[in-house]
Amino acid sequence: MFRTTLPTAALALSIALLSATPIAAETFRWAGTTDPQTMDPHAVNAAPVLSFLNNVYEGLVRRGPDMNEEPSLATAWEALPDGAGWRFTLRQGVTFHDGAAFNADDVIFSYQRAASEASDVRSWFASVTDVVRVDDYTVDFLTSAPNPLFPGSIANFLIIDADWAVANGAELPARDAENFATRNANGTGPFVLAARDPGIETRLVPNAGWWDNAAHNVTEAVFTPIGNPATGLAALLSGEIDLISPIPLQDVAQVEGRAGFKVQAGLETRVIVLGFGHDHDTLKYSDETDANPFRDPRVRLAVAQAIDVDTIDRVIMRGAAEPASQLLPAGLSGYSDQHADRPAFDPDGAKTLLAEAGFADGFSFGLMCPNDRYINDEAVCRAVASMLARVGIDAKVNAMPVRGYWDELRAGNFDMYLLGWSPGTFDAEHPIRFLAHSRTERLGTWNFGGYSSARIDALLAPIQQEIDPNARQAMLDEAAGILQDDVAYVPLYTEPLIWAMKDSVNVVQRPDNFFMLRWVSVN
């Protein structure tokens, strides 16, 4: 679905947007559940912040409606010889919102700011050894090893005006106390930050001097965070706001049933998976704690076969999700087409596998689950538990708010857990780096169960460095195969994206759930 319909729809829509003559629109109001914590593009690496700030600031590279990389502040980029890094040719004649000219100094300053210890986005530059100014409009990013994915991996690296930041004492991102850049912004993007009232309202106005052709027809845009979903729905239905993202699945029918409103649903890039305590010697939440059955791949496969993902999709996700077979959704770069099948739903086969592994009588264990992080997360866990109960293993679901969840997982307090993963680089290397590689200080940091495969560990560096796409894909296929054979995780489904809006509003729903005002048109 993702692979075919989404980019096509997005493309069709963007063509429609470009060809239609924009009609003068009034203020566009939209709401989300979370307020961006800061207006500083380097202080917090979180989707609400980066999504919002991509309207105000711009990177060297940006992503189009179907996530394709396209030129932004850089007009072109090419790999330096011998994999020494990348050369970016910068766009000339671009000005920041305050009128200052954009050039290589701003890029170098922004790099130093974003790679500093006070920054939360410095992991993007882990491979960068130096940034060299070649001339006013050429910059070289030197990397310690060949890095074919580098341009795409810095699509959210937003460029801030050097002189403005220095003049206002915002040389570094705010670490404890706020600074000028926390509430003010000076980017090159299509919208200018006009007023910022944290937690209440943020106003944007179009940037008249934007270098690109504006495809939107918004004259002013106002963002309001509305935390309570029922309040958000009421605000939309009463006409006070034009768009809200996301809305709960159970409210979709309400919106669609009303004249003048519509729901736009797509697939996000987040895959929901089940993880196991691979390195646990015993089960922590079992009545029979003599061993950890999940160390046996047959038991893990039995779990995968016992879960009927289609039913979960139909009943709990109302058909909006898409069953997944790997740690990233189908259609993203590096996805392995050879391994597109997930284990078939086969409860009898699962029982046979459990018997072979010596657990014919079943066992009980603890399933950890967040209850406010993913769409209907707790309900999914309960459904999984009831499906596993049918093959004789008894999952005790422990659902908790996400604010304490990661702590519990890091402390190893689980036998099985639910996790959602959205690859920040939109490439298959990302989940391997964070979920599949053995746990170290910098790699495998979200591999809570301590899955470890020598071959996966050995494959990661070549995957990161291989320039030839075919050779790279071969390695990614191998890694996907290992993860499936080992049943390191049980991928369940790709999460849906559900936005609700007035009929008069046209938007492009990018799979990374970023809300880009430059594609909004209001009739």
Next chain:
Amino acid sequence: MAGFILKRLVQSVFVMLAVAFLAFSLFTFVGDPISQMTGVETSLQDQARLREELGLNDPFVVQFMRFTGDMLQGDFGYSFRTREPIGAMLLSRLPATLELGVVALVISLVVGIPAGIYTALRPRGLVSQSILIGTLIGVSIPTFVIGILLIFLFGVQLGWLPTFGRGGTVQIGWWRSSLFTGDGWRSLVLPSLTLGLFQLTLTMRLVRAQMMEVMRTDHIRFAIARGVPWRSIRYRHALSNTLIPVITIIGLQFGGVIAFSIVTESVFQWPGMGLLFLESIRFVDIPVMSVYLVVIAFFFVVINLLVDLLYVAIDPRLRVRESA
């Protein structure tokens, strides 16, 4: 009198310290602020460094002492979530909460006292019975359900009133008020009704019970026997005796209105301190949560102190006991 006030002030300081301690120790169980402050790609080393910089590795006692020490010097610290100074943050949210609370209180008094008198004087009338049953249903439904029902009726179906926020506001110094624009008042109606409904019921029932009791006392019976006009008996002799305990309870309840406006603020996305507190819980913003609770404790302490002083002023017996 001065000794009495001093004694109460010293007690108040201990109350606030105790609240700060409880709040602070509870919040260590809320969750890990670091995992909320950093992105998924942030390395464990960087997380550990941030934890160290924020002093989260220090023993609990050290963290608590630092918190109280800073508070005493007027330094409320910075939010983990937005990095704003917390003092300014709470101050900017205070007017919204106070205006909502005061309007809710006024509604509850203006409607509650007359309704209480009416139901006391005509206890068996049809109107009295319907008022009593109606308000009983009102308090039995949870606040957020009432709020949502009101929103969907008046905001979505009828379209008369806004569903969220404060509407048009006017800035007077640092105080941002919604009391000076029509739009602001329209925004106030639903949340203040929601918040005031419980107060209204309480006030009404209290006035009713007190009034019925006072009407049975000897001096009222004597006044009736003497032929004092009914109007004078009811509104001069009975009502003034009724209101003394009512004022006390209402005063104490106002602290509750401020503290429990959290639910109402969340339902109406009303940008007050309660909403800020909820957002802070979600992000494990420990400094903001702690300061908020201390501020709320401060409200209660001040209100209690004022009520105590009023008591002494109103009731001569207390003054006699103090001086004895």
